[in-house]
Amino acid sequence: MNVVPMSKQALIQRRSVSLLPERLGLAGALAGLGGGLAMTIVSALLTRALDQDLWLQPKVIASLVLGSSATTSAGFAAAPVLLGLLIHLAVAALLGVLFELFMRRITRLPSDYGVPEVAGLAYGLLIWLAAYFIVLPLLAPALLSIYAPALLIQHLVYGAVTGLLYAVLRPQPYASMG
Numbered sequence: 001m002n003v004v005p006m007s008k009q010a011l012i013q014r015r016s017v018s019l020l021p022e023r024l025g026l027a028g029a030l031a032g033l034g035g036g037l038a039m040t041i042v043s044a045l046l047t048r049a050l051d052q053d054l055w056l057q058p059k060v061i062a063s064l065v066l067g068s069s070a071t072t073s074a075g076f077a078a079a080p081v082l083l084g085l086l087i088h089l090a091v092a093a094l095l096g097v098l099f100e101l102f103m104r105r106i107t108r109l110p111s112d113y114g115v116p117e118v119a120g121l122a123y124g125l126l127i128w129l130a131a132y133f134i135v136l137p138l139l140a141p142a143l144l145s146i147y148a149p150a151l152l153i154q155h156l157v158y159g160a161v162t163g164l165l166y167a168v169l170r171p172q173p174y175a176s177m178g
Helices: 008-015 026-049 056-066 078-106 115-139 141-145 148-169
Strands: none
Touching (some): 115 148
16 A cells, blocks of 8 residues: 655645745735635525526625616616626625635635635624625615515625635644634
8 A cells, every 4th residue: 555654744835835935915805815715605595586687696795886777677687787796796796805814814714614605604604694684674675675585696696706715825733823
């Protein structure tokens, strides 16, 4: 049997090597973009399951800039949909950076044992609470018309995917923490 013994230190070094340069916020932004894309896909699936316009959520997000005219036409409308997606992904990336700050700088949590995934779920729930009860009533009451459990599911998906991608992009095993 060809077994190569590997020291614990070598295993820790191998697992904690990141493919990205050490720039604060980069891994969080990329993880947030991935979470935002997953959230967009789940959003489309849920709005279709609820028999709503597939492009409703991006158009409602775009209505923050374009006004209520962004949601008047049914179906795909390039300008409102693309603007809404751009705003959504920019906010997702920014929230991903905040997630990285929380994971790496504030709490110094490890990236193994499922910690980022559970932290991501909790983060997604926290974002949903803040968005649904504070931000949306102030900025976009039209988004409150979207079914609340669907928004909760989308935010949990965002948090879980962001946490999972962050763990891959910025590995920091528990054993390497000092």
